[in-house]
Structures are given as structure tokens and as C-alpha cells.
Amino acid sequence: MVMKAAVAELAKGSEAGVDPADFAVWMAEEQRRIYLLCLRMLRSSDDADSATQDAFIKAYRALERREKDAIESRAKWLTRVAVNTCLDRLRSKRWLFWQKRASREDEQAILRLTPASGPNQEDALIAHEITRRLSVALDKLSVRQRSVFVLRHDEDRSLEEIGEILGLDVGTVKAHMARAVRKLREELRDLYGRQTLER
DSSP: OOOHHHHHHHHTOOSSSOOHHHHHHHHHHHHHHHHHHHHHHHOOHHHHHHHHHHHHHHHHHHHHHSOGGGOSOHHHHHHHHHHHHHHHHHHOHHHHHHOOOOOHHHHHHHHHHSOOSSSOHHHHHHHHHHHHHHHHHHHTSOHHHHHHHHHHHTSOOOHHHHHHHHTOOHHHHHHHHHHHHHHHHHHHHHHHTTOOOOO
């Protein structure tokens, strides 16, 4: 993943005392985690890469305006910046207009041309179908439900942390989680039967 825009921003230096070298080290440590979070929320590697760059640029600019020691948990704060960046993209009609997904026929052609490197073709097809079905099911969730579900199950965040990141009280987070799980169970019941999605 290339972070050209973020690196260019660092190269400008800072008048407010943010050390570009320290920030670059922190960015390198957090880059993969933030990218995977953005990828899970946006489900496009190009969009996730762009959102990751935007999140780091926003974080850098925010740190220029405030004392970095005033941030209690930098990882949690950066997660909030990344989630808000993704939410902005998901809410943007302009972004949704340009978002494209490969057709089912193209996905099947790509799957047939992909050489097996582990599981047999049947296992790969089943895994692909489960991934596709989960992606379709996640698309049917509201933006807030998807955010709560992804933060809980991909980021392994507690309900309290999710509430802090999204600016919601724990009761509201629980309600969004319950609705998300109920919708996903309904959509995927033929795949998982009675297996639970909750933790």
C-alpha cells in the first residue's frame, strides 16, 4: 500500500511541533490495521487505500492543531478518524455512484483462472460463496449497523470502545449490534443454521 499523499503531507514539516519522523514511524505501525479496517468497511482495495491516506492526513493535521499528549489513546483516536473517514465516503452519494462491483460472471471467471495454492477448488468455491454472501448481507445493513458490526468483529473492540469511537452510548451500540446480527442471521441462515454471529 502506497501512502504517497500522507508522506507528501509529512514532507511539508510542521510549525506546530509535530515531528514528521515520529509521525511516520507511528503511521508505519498503524497502516496495516487502519487499511484492513477501511477495506472491511468499504470493500474495495482502492477505496480503502484512499481512505487510509485520508485518515492519516486528517490525523496529522489534527495533531498540528493540538497537543498530542492530550490524546488519551492514540490508537483509539486514529480508529475514530478512520471510521469517520469511511462513514463520510459511505454517505457520499457521489462515492456510491462511482462504486462498482464485478459481475457474478466475472467473479466466476476470475475464480476459475485462479491457480489452487492450498484448498481444493470446491473448498475455494465454497469460501468464495460465503465471502460473497457476507458482503451482500453487509451491504443490506445501515451504515451505522455495519460500522458497529465491523468494529466489534473485525477490530475486536468492546461495546464501550465502539460507543466512544462512534460517539454513541452503549445502549445505542447494543441496539445497532442486535439489529445487525438479526439481519445477518436472516440473510445467512441457510449457510450457518443455528451458529451464532454474536460474541
